[in-house]
Amino acid sequence: MSCVQAGDNVSPCDRELIDATLRGDSAAFGALVRRYQDRLLSAVVHVSGSRDEAEDVVQEAFVQAYLKLTSFAGGSSLYTWLYRIAFNTAISRRRKRRGGALEQARDLGGSEPTDETEPAEDRLLRKERAAVVQRALAQLPDDFRTVLVLREMEGCDYDTIAQILDLPIGTVRSRLHRARLQLKIELTAVLEDRHERP
């Protein structure tokens, strides 16, 4: 999976659906939603820390995009624009409730790639590793977690991340590096905590 990069123009398919939506075709808007809902949700889940919260955020982001669609000039890809709205919404909602890291890592669920040849014990180990990573990720501050999700999970380049988060590229670069180092520390802490528990 790759992030549609900031330098990309609006794809012809997106352009047609945008134009149809602006003409009042709600089915076209539904098609746009279906095109991007899963990618947005997967990204926002790890920012919000909750599947339910992420669904609310993504729905709210799409509604905002619908209301502001006339102002979307196509200077970036539609997905970059949607990402920006979604991440701003997610962070804004979190700051209204509390600041800092997520209080606890919850089982966020999600679907894993199905490999029927994978031995059961390997699958369990992979799930265990995922739980460790989710827990460590939840300990990071919002801005660290956000850049990591965009870079590592969504494949966005620095320019796209800068556009989405409205940051200078230099800040993206330094923040991403510090986020990686911090996640490494949190991973170690989670693993040590698990070993210490009976």
Add this chain to the structure above:
Amino acid sequence: MKGRRREGDDAMKSEIPDERLSAYLDGELSTEERAAVDAELAAHSEVRQALEELRSIGSQLRELPRHSAGPAFADRVVAAALAARAQSNGAIESNWSVELAPKTDLAPSPAHRRRAIVPAALAGLAAVAAAVALAVWIAGGGNSQDPGPPLVQGNSVPAAAISEAAQQALAHLRQAFPQEGEAVVVRLRFGATRQELDAALAAAGIAARVESDGSTGAMGYGKAYHDKLLEKFGGQFAEGTIAPADAMFVEAPLEAIEKAIVSLASTPESVLEMSPLMKVAAAQIAGEPDEIGHGEAAAQTPGAAPKFYAQRLNPGMFRLEKAGKPTKTDGQTTAATIDATRPIRLLILIDPAE
């Protein structure tokens, strides 16, 4: 050989900034910068180790499960977007207005109670092509065309943003406001899918319940309707009635139901027709307690989510009079008070006709 060291290794620490290593991993360095890091990697084992650790972080993150929003998500989003557009267009004058409360404000609150006086005499309703969504009771005779004074101030839905079909449906709904302990039965027809209906109700804060959730209230009102219809047809359904395409029981405030109607009939081409059939009183249902406390004495726990729901019912339990047969009203309704925040009960029978 043991002890042999590579030239430069450990003799001089790497001087590349740590963050440049991250950028190297991400392919974000210029050609010159990349060449410098390549040289450092070749010369210093700790740099190679640091790069591998950064690479490992990314690999672990990319192993995290992906999420799918599900097939109904887009429908809910579209319904919410249409409703938001209707609200954002700004209030304009019209001969009536509807206040659409935010999803979280649907619980009854004295500070936000809205009331209006409905004319005492309401006209009877002509049976019309029907289907979908809300059960509306229009009781009594009189002038059914005048929905009474506007109910609300503040957030009003502009008439221009609502189709004519929705306007008529909303007017009927206001005219037919059921009293305490009453449920209204109506047939409706609209040109949308069941998914769009569910999405519109969900966006209005009305949760979907499947048949197995089984509220005895829904079944009780349904049986009372069945008995009254059977009585009307002298025990013989077959020739005078048809089976509905679908059925649901809704218990939600008027304002939420109106919100759902608006989102279902948001374009000029939207088809939405409703006609009331009859009213069923709670007293007819033996031993059936109120499921939701009404008025100031609402039994809801402070802070608890409102119990507003739309429950699917087995359409095979119901019959609809064939279109064209006039319906009789079930007595006169005296001057009534509309409280848009109080949950009302509706039995919806969906007309299978096009």
